[in-house]
Amino acid sequence: MSKFRFELLAQDGAARAGVVRTPRGDIRTPAFMPVGTAGSVKAMLPQSVRETGADIILGNTYHLMLRPGAERVARLGGLHKFMGWERPILTDSGGFQVMSLAKLRKITDDGVRFQSHVDGAAEFLSPERAMEIQRLLGSDIQMVLDECPAFGASEAEIEKSLALSMRWARRSKAAFGEQPGKACFGIVQGGVFPRLRARSAADLQEIGFDGYAVGGLAVGEGQEAMFKTLEATVPHLPVDRPRYLMGVGKPDDIVGAVLRGIDMFDCVLPTRSGRNGQAFTWSGPLNLRNARHAEDASPLDEKCQCPACRQFSRAYLHHAVKANEIIAAMLLTWHNLTFYQDLMAGLWAAIASGSFVAFANGVLANYETCARVGVDWCTGS
């Protein structure tokens, strides 16, 4: 079986264009991974996700362990077969969702005890179990279990949490073992504290991973603090491994993170926004609920080739959103994922051609200041 490897193909400043080779196909970077939480990228068929240009999707260990269960997915031939997606899948470790969704959670050095939000059952997640679940799912890129402290924790609390995450990272890597063609990524923690981020990056490299994620950001610290933290973290990461900024983000977050050397992203924003009547376009964000679209016969985005833009008017999308028709979620999700993949393709080409700054400025003209143009939904992370 061919190996998992990262090839750096071009650089423009700190921005990188490359490709991650895996037995299930190449992942062009910068890469955006649509989120397929519970075995489905919501409101999309797998072939439609691929048509948007996605090379890889993300699955959530937390959701899948609770329903339908990792052992069940394994008996059914693994997650790829189960959900009809044959290309690479990255799974998170479940840590973030346990912290944000589960009830009655209790963290010890062993792991996390918690109550399922699905049926109230008592559950346990440890580094070893998180890796076992990801192996059972057949995940191509498996993430270590980490603790995700809430934003606002003190430096001392973050330092203590980081120590636990680094112990768990070592146990996760040991549990991952040897899986030809599969990758295990470590996760840099440390809040917004450069000293802790640098230490975390060093600790993880001592263990040795196939890729390095930056976790614990986009949790409320704001874009400026996020970018500063990236600037304090990325230089401590190895050049020859992919770098993944978890849970990010808005188009301007992604552009700014690529500018600072990040290669991979995931976020529910394009899919969740699509279910809420919100669209990302090359002219900026749009809320299709707005009455000004009610008789607008023009397409959602003149520059987009997705079915929503080729076959329907803004007036139709407005109507479908207002009438709560499922097709609104289907079309706007398809559009938003297309926009995100087109954005990534644009970033790739801009880096390869040495025109990153010009391309980034073109995007940021419509996105960096979206808070100021009155689109509330675009201002959060």
Next chain:
Amino acid sequence: MSKFRFELLAQDGAARAGVVRTPRGDIRTPAFMPVGTAGSVKAMLPQSVRETGADIILGNTYHLMLRPGAERVARLGGLHKFMGWERPILTDSGGFQVMSLAKLRKITDDGVRFQSHVDGAAEFLSPERAMEIQRLLGSDIQMVLDECPAFGASEAEIEKSLALSMRWARRSKAAFGEQPGKACFGIVQGGVFPRLRARSAADLQEIGFDGYAVGGLAVGEGQEAMFKTLEATVPHLPVDRPRYLMGVGKPDDIVGAVLRGIDMFDCVLPTRSGRNGQAFTWSGPLNLRNARHAEDASPLDEKCQCPACRQFSRAYLHHAVKANEIIAAMLLTWHNLTFYQDLMAGLWAAIASGSFVAFANGVLANYETCARVGVDWCTGS
């Protein structure tokens, strides 16, 4: 512009195979029309509806008049363009939905005053307005406004209601006027009373319509009474016009109605069931919520070529239904519409080849007795 016309191509007993020619394309009969209530066949893209084999869809005047409004749809180029469906569309007159969905309705000889269920606004629907709305929408087959008495009304009440419906039919036809390439269908009422059905059929033919619908059935009278009523009605309808049984039905209802000379059908059952985890298969109905499907790696229906059956297992569909994933509605709706269209194609071929009874018995072996095999959801109408 070519004319609207019906060609009878084959008969097997009273069962008929034919084709309705329209400027927007042919409609093979027996035809099943998926319901696109508010400008969308729920959970389906228009091209997917076409891929299931549908030649025509149905739109609801009541829903569309309230939102987005007939004049707005007209300004946007008509319903076909608005919703991205270029083939024929039949619209109902709004009468049935006004009776079942609207509040504070008051029926006079003029028409029906009612309150919108969307925003509470006062609305009015008359034969003239119903036809105007359908013309604004650009409907290919426009239905007269009729009154739909509730099941259980006495013969005297039905007779009185019928008289009103026949006056409205005459006004509807006059309001329809001359629309080259478009058709206007009358609706036979009269409850379960053969005398009234025969009179209604005669009255409508005196007015003269392009097709004849049978209304007021599948409202609780049961399959046996429905079939008896068809037997008392169809012989009074002209041979050279299409016959449309409104709001029907289950696969066995359709087979039994085709056996009795019906050509066209519409029903929310395949789409609504699809959103509720229920599937129609060649082996009978299935409820995907049932735990017995949780680890079943086999396809939903071995004989079906739709994406749900080609690309996914029953186990996946079960999971998606249980997790309330939108893909469950998308896949099961696609499957159910495929099943219905395959059923219609099978009826066509069976009639053309003179094997209707054998084909019908093959279907009915799995459907006629579905009430008895413990599938509750299949027993209602």
